[in-house]
Amino acid sequence: LMAIEGGSDELVEDIREVLPIDFPVSSFDLDVEQMHKVITRLDAVATADISVQPGGIPQVTLVERTPAVVWQTRDVLELLDAEGHRVAPIEARVAHSELPLIAGEGGDKAVPEALEMIAILEPFSRRLVGLQRMGERRWDVVFTDELRVLLPEDAPVATLQRVLAVNEAHDLFARDIVSVDMRLPDRPTVRLRNHAVGELFRIRELSMNGAPE
Numbered sequence: 001l002m003a004i005e006g007g008s009d010e011l012v013e014d015i016r017e018v019l020p021i022d023f024p025v026s027s028f029d030l031d032v033e034q035m036h037k038v039i040t041r042l043d044a045v046a047t048a049d050i051s052v053q054p055g056g057i058p059q060v061t062l063v064e065r066t067p068a069v070v071w072q073t074r075d076v077l078e079l080l081d082a083e084g085h086r087v088a089p090i091e092a093r094v095a096h097s098e099l100p101l102i103a104g105e106g107g108d109k110a111v112p113e114a115l116e117m118i119a120i121l122e123p124f125s126r127r128l129v130g131l132q133r134m135g136e137r138r139w140d141v142v143f144t145d146e147l148r149v150l151l152p153e154d155a156p157v158a159t160l161q162r163v164l165a166v167n168e169a170h171d172l173f174a175r176d177i178v179s180v181d182m183r184l185p186d187r188p189t190v191r192l193r194n195h196a197v198g199e200l201f202r203i204r205e206l207s208m209n210g211a212p213e
Contacts (some may be wrong), residue, residue, distance in 0.1 A: 003053070006062035011044050015060065018042065030058055043086045069111055070096050072103040084111035101129065106136030114139065116157050120164065124173075138183070148179045159185055 002019075004012045018038055032050050039048045039060065046063040053059045065087045067079035072093070079087040079096065086108070090096060100118045107114065114131050121128050121141065129142040139156050141149040151159050159182050167173050172180070172190075181189040 002058045002060065004060045004062065007044075007064045011042070011062065011064055014042055014044075015039055015062075032058075035060075044088055046081075046085075067096065067099060068115060070099050070101050071107050071111075072101060073105055073107075080108055080111055082111060082115060084108045100131075102131045102133065104133030104136070107131070107133040109136075110139075113157065117141070117160055120157070120161060127173075143173070147173060147177065150179060150181045150183050152183050152185055155185075 002016070004015055007015070018041075019035060030052065032052070035058070036048060036050050039045055039050070039062075044065050046065045048063075049061045051059045051061075065081040065085055067087045068082040069080050070090070070093055071078050071080045076089060077091070077093065078089050079099070080102075081087055093101065100115075102111070102114050110133065117131060117139065118128075124143070127143045127145070129144055132140045132142055134140055134150075138153040139151045141151065141160065149160065149163055162185075163172070163180055163182060176193045177190050178193050179189075179191045181191065
């Protein structure tokens with residue numbers, strides 16, 4: 001016998017599979033330290049406490065990692081906890097659509113920062129696709145209409161707050177723009193969509209042609 005508490009049915013099943021113990025077994029023959037090493041190697045296990053209860057029954061008490069984001073790279077789709085630890089691989093994003101999406105190599109190393117930005121983007125949750133890690137050093141914020149906010153490597157959270165403040169004052173995200181480039185925070189750049197650029201030139205041309213000499 002072995003009692004396991006604190007984990008999902010799937011995790012409990014995984015633990016029973018990976019522990020090389022043939023029950024029944026004497027409590028004197030249990031290698032508790034080795035059992036602990038094997039259990040805590042599982043991605044979904046945050047902590048594990050093992051004791052031997054009266055009657056020689058091993059008791060495993062778990063704290064299971066809670067998925068906080070879906071992380072996507074070229075090769076994998078995984079659940080990560082709020083600290084960026086791997087929880088489990090998944091086959092499809094749709095199965096965890098309630099979780100925010102981060103993408104790109106190195107994204108797992110900056111999950112706390114990503115979650116901070118996702119929290120302040122909550123008013124735009126319906127438009128937000130996710131955050132993409134660029135060059136393993138900075139973030140792009142990606143919206144459903146292909147609008148991107150390019151954030152700098154340093155102080156991305158504060159920079160994003162500045163962009164959202166401008167949007168609140170001037171309805172920036174409602175305009176015909178492709179990107180807001182904040183990689184140089186003192187020289188922000190707004191890129192217009194192609195049709196918006198053409199319209200801008202047309203208006204300028206009409207203005208110039210109709211201007212008095």
